[in-house]
Amino acid sequence: MRKIIIGIGGMTNGGKTTLSTNLLEVLPNSFVISQDIFFKDDSMVPVDSNGFKEYDTLDALHMDRMMSDIESWQKDPESFMSSRGLRVTSTGSQKPSVFALIVEGFLIFNHGPLNVLFDKRFFLEIPYSTCKERRSSRTYVPPDPPGYFDGYVWPMYLKNRKEMDDAVNDIVFLDGTQKQEELHSRVLADMHEILIVLQS
Numbered sequence: 001m002r003k004i005i006i007g008i009g010g011m012t013n014g015g016k017t018t019l020s021t022n023l024l025e026v027l028p029n030s031f032v033i034s035q036d037i038f039f040k041d042d043s044m045v046p047v048d049s050n051g052f053k054e055y056d057t058l059d060a061l062h063m064d065r066m067m068s069d070i071e072s073w074q075k076d077p078e079s080f081m082s083s084r085g086l087r088v089t090s091t092g093s094q095k096p097s098v099f100a101l102i103v104e105g106f107l108i109f110n111h112g113p114l115n116v117l118f119d120k121r122f123f124l125e126i127p128y129s130t131c132k133e134r135r136s137s138r139t140y141v142p143p144d145p146p147g148y149f150d151g152y153v154w155p156m157y158l159k160n161r162k163e164m165d166d167a168v169n170d171i172v173f174l175d176g177t178q179k180q181e182e183l184h185s186r187v188l189a190d191m192h193e194i195l196i197v198l199q200s
């Protein structure tokens with residue numbers, strides 16, 4: 001049995017969830033773990049000197065819990081999926097030969113212990129104006145206060161991005177303004193290559 005872990009990183013609103021959901025639909029025996037669901041409760045997130053909640057750091061996330069879920073998948077992907085109500089697809093009487101885990105999130109490559117687990121890393125980039133526009137039509141819990149994007153989110157993106165660029169060099173950058181179908185085909189083609197290598 002082969003296991004493949006793909007990282008779909010990217011800027012806020014870069015299209016990570018959309019791309020991951022599209023991949024999930026076509027990849028048999030795949031599962032998506034999203035970093036977003038590991039945000040700490042608002043009461044645990046401190047406020048910076050400008051009064052903005054510091055959500056865009058690894059400290060705002062339960063990374064220990066996220067790692068523990070990924071470890072469970074690594075130990076036994078089949079049980080991991082069935083314990084979440086998902087059936088494993090087999091060919092005839094044969095057990096599936098490949099399981100794929102897609103890990104998506106805005107800080108997945110900034111966490112060293114997670115970053116080392118990826119067989120392939122993708123990062124969705126969009127221009128500042130697209131990012132600001134997409135973000136303004138999204139409602140988080142809690143919602144972004146006035147000035148949050150320019151006063152906190154964008155400066156933190158630049159900081160986190162620099163840290164990632166300094167520490168990780170094996171990333172395929174994707175233009176998140178491309179059509180969803182193009183992004184989907186590009187990632188599938190790259191994954192296909194890895195699967196061939198893994199199966200040989």
Ligand SMILES: Nc1ncnc2c1ncn2[C@@H]1O[C@H](COP(=O)(O)OP(=O)(O)O)[C@@H](O)[C@H]1O
Binds near residue numbers: 011012013016019
């Ligand atoms: N390739 C794309 N082209 C145009 N809009 C997109 C594309 N991918 C995602 N979007 C839109 O951008 C917004 C953010 O997408 P989402 O997948 O939730 O981003 P993320 O998970 O990176 O925050 C959504 O409104 C989504 O419909």
Ligand SMILES: O=C(O)c1ccc[n+]([C@@H]2O[C@H](COP(=O)([O-])O)[C@@H](O)[C@H]2O)c1
Binds near residue numbers: 142
């Ligand atoms: O999901 C949450 O609990 C949450 C609460 C407050 C803010 N967020 C924002 O979620 C962003 C990362 O998620 P995403 O999907 O935009 O990449 C990050 O920029 C945070 O500011 C997310």
